[in-house]
Each structure stands twice: as C-alpha cells, then as structure tokens.
Amino acid sequence: MKLDGGLVTRAARKGSVGPLGDAADNARNLEAAGYDGIWSAELDHDPFLPLVLAAEHTTRIQIGTSIAVSFARNPMILANIGWDLQAYSSGRFVLGLGSQIKPHITKRFSMPWSHPAARMKEMIDAVKAIWECWETGEKLSFRGEFYQHTLMTPMFSPGANPFGPPPIHLAAVGDLMTEAAGGSADGWISHGFTTPSYVREVSLPALERGAARAGRDPMDIEVSMPVFIVTGETEEEMASAAQAARQQLAFYGSTPAYRPVLEHHGWGDAQDELNRMSKQGQWVEMADVIDDTMLGTFGVVAEPQNLASGVAASYGGLIDRMSFGQGLRADGPWGEVREALRAIPGRSHQ
Numbered sequence: 001m002k003l004d005g006g007l008v009t010r011a012a013r014k015g016s017v018g019p020l021g022d023a024a025d026n027a028r029n030l031e032a033a034g035y036d037g038i039w040s041a042e043l044d045h046d047p048f049l050p051l052v053l054a055a056e057h058t059t060r061i062q063i064g065t066s067i068a069v070s071f072a073r074n075p076m077i078l079a080n081i082g083w084d085l086q087a088y089s090s091g092r093f094v095l096g097l098g099s100q101i102k103p104h105i106t107k108r109f110s111m112p113w114s115h116p117a118a119r120m121k122e123m124i125d126a127v128k129a130i131w132e133c134w135e136t137g138e139k140l141s142f143r144g145e146f147y148q149h150t151l152m153t154p155m156f157s158p159g160a161n162p163f164g165p166p167p168i169h170l171a172a173v174g175d176l177m178t179e180a181a182g183g184s185a186d187g188w189i190s191h192g193f194t195t196p197s198y199v200r201e202v203s204l205p206a207l208e209r210g211a212a213r214a215g216r217d218p219m220d221i222e223v224s225m226p227v228f229i230v231t232g233e234t235e236e237e238m239a240s241a242a243q244a245a246r247q248q249l250a251f252y253g254s255t256p257a258y259r260p261v262l263e264h265h266g267w268g269d270a271q272d273e274l275n276r277m278s279k280q281g282q283w284v285e286m287a288d289v290i291d292d293t294m295l296g297t298f299g300v301v302a303e304p305q306n307l308a309s310g311v312a313a314s315y316g317g318l319i320d321r322m323s324f325g326q327g328l329r330a331d332g333p334w335g336e337v338r339e340a341l342r343a344i345p346g347r348s349h350q
Contacts, residue, residue: 019040
C-alpha cells in the first residue's frame with residue numbers, strides 16, 4: 001500500500017508566512033521518510049503553489065492536490081496548471097479534484113452550481129480533451145452541456161508534455177459522484193468520513209458501475225483514502241488523538257450530504273443531533289456524540305506496535321494508498337510503523 005503525507009501542517013498554515021514558508025522542508029522530510037506521495041489541500045490557501053516548491057526540492061515522491069476545488073475554476077485553467085506541474089515535477093503530479101458543496105461554490109467562490117456529478121464528469125473529460133489537443137495538435141472541439149472549448153491557436157498551446165498528461169483523481173462521497181470517478185477519473189479519493197463497510201458495500205460498487213458504463217476496468221482506477229488514525233506512545237497522546245478524531249468526525253457528520261454513511265450503520269439520528277448542534281454553534285460539544293463504537297468504526301484505534309495490523313484488518317486489499325500524518329517523528333517506533341503500513345497489500349493485490 002502506498003503511504004501519503006500532507007504537505008502543509010495546520011500549525012504551518014496558521015503561521016505568518018503561510019504554507020509556502022515550510023513547503024520545501026516538509027516535502028524533503030516526507031521524501032526522506034520514505035513516503036510515496038505528498039498531498040496539498042485547498043483550505044485557506046491556494047493548493048497548487050506549494051507543490052511547485054515540493055517539486056523543486058524532491059526527486060522521487062509523487063505530488064498532488066487532495067483536493068483542489070474544481071468548480072472554483074474552469075477546465076482550461078486546470079489544464080494549464082496540470083500541464084505545468086506535470087512538466088516541472090518530471091511526471092510526478094496528480095491533479096486531485098473535488099466538488100465542494102453548493103454554498104461554498106455559489107457564496108464563497110461566486111461560481112455556478114448545477115448537476116454536480118454530471119458537471120464534474122464533463123469537466124474531467126474537457127480537461128483531458130484539452131490535453132489531447134496539446135499532445136496531438138488536432139483541433140480542439142469539446143462541446144458539452146456545461147463546458148465548450150473550441151478555440152486553441154498555436155500561441156496558446158504549450159504543445160505535448162514531455163512526461164505525458166498527469167492522472168486526474170476525483171474525491172467523491174455519494175453514488176453519482178463516485179460513478180463519475182469510475183467513468184472518467186484515473187483515481188478515486190474516498191472521503192475520510194467513511195468506513196470499510198461503506199467503501200466495500202456502497203462506494204466500490206458505484207465506482208464499478210461508472211467504469212462499466214465507460215467500458216473501463218475498475219481495477220485501473222487507483223483508490224486512496226485519508227484514514228482516521230488514533231494512535232500514540234502514551235495514554236495522553238492516544239486521548240488527544242481520539243479527541244481530535246471525534247471533533248473532525250462530528251464536524252463532517254453535521255453535514256447532510258454525509259448522512260448516508262451514518263445511516264449505513266444505523267446512526268441517522270446522530271446526524272440530526274450533530275446538524276442541530278452545529279447550527280447552535282456547539283462545535284466543541286459535538287465531539288461527545290461520537291462514541292467509542294463510532295470512533296472505532298470510522299477510524300483505526302491502536303498503539304503504534306498494533307497499528308499496521310489494525311489498518312490491514314480494516315483496509316487491506318480495499319484501498320491502494322492511505323494518508324498517515326503521524327509518522328514523521330524521528331524518535332520512537334514511527335519508522336517501523338511506516339514500513340509496516342507500506343507492506344500491507346493494496347486493492348490491486350487482493
């Protein structure tokens with residue numbers, strides 16, 4: 001299984017220099033620690049700029065966005081950014097996209113929102129059509145319901161990428177968006193707010209349906225997931241990690257779009273409670289709704305020496321790559337933990 005890390009920590013994001021100040025050092029450290037991928041998220045800063053520094057200061061590790069908000073941009077902008085980062089990283093870039101939710105797209109980005117799954121599939125197809133035009137020199141003629149790209153003169157074409165087009169990965173939770181990933185994307189990024197049971201019984205069948213309609217082999221689609229990990233070398237560290245995970249799970253669980261995951265396990269009432277509390281601003285108290293059973297179902301709770309076996313039991317053969325943010329410490333057992341996690345068979349080896 002491939003092991004990925006985040007390029008920018010929360011502490012760095014809140015620092016005075018923003019994410020660019022630490023991007024080079026963080027990237028070097030992740031590569032030196034043996035990680036396979038570096039992901040940059042679109043939160044309070046641009047997700048692409050730090051990856052330029054990551055590409056410049058590494059030689060082996062993959063770099064990518066997980067995720068960039070696709071509907072805040074258009075296919076031509078994404079095609080240009082993807083081309084440049086793919087070339088500058090010598091073919092190590094992954095364009096990871098996500099839809100976000102309607103209020104953010106319409107109220108924060110002031111962009112259109114409609115039929116998100118169909119729009120997303122068309123956006124990916126449009127980006128790939130633009131890259132194909134640049135690769136082959138053939139006329140650009142993409143006409144869809146949401147996007148039309150029919151003009152490309154030599155002055156505005158960068159030509160063929162020396163490393164070929166980058167893969168596009170799509171983050172998805174609901175069935176329709178996951179089917180869109182199966183139909184057009186090269187990888188599917190499972191949301192962290194999910195469970196092995198939901199992935200196995202709901203998400204992967206949706207991915208396979210989308211692939212089947214497009215005449216694709218679903219095993220060619222890489223599956224990645226930011227697994228919730230609760231671990232630590234002391235009781236205090238374990239308790240702190242558990243509280244942080246409960247807080248994050250409660251935040252996600254308050255969003256109606258994620259309700260099907262809770263309902264899959266018979267916890268629909270918890271979504272009602274979390275949504276009510278969020279509207280009342282009870283963000284800290286919401287964590288108490290996530291009990292031990294829910295925490296252990298959504299995440300892997302284990303001491304370092306048992307972490308790999310816990311991940312293997314839950315996700316071995318189910319996903320191809322996972323994110324693991326605790327393993328960069330130079331002291332303690334973390335080097336062995338990383339190697340044990342990477343030794344877990346991925347989905348393509350089931």
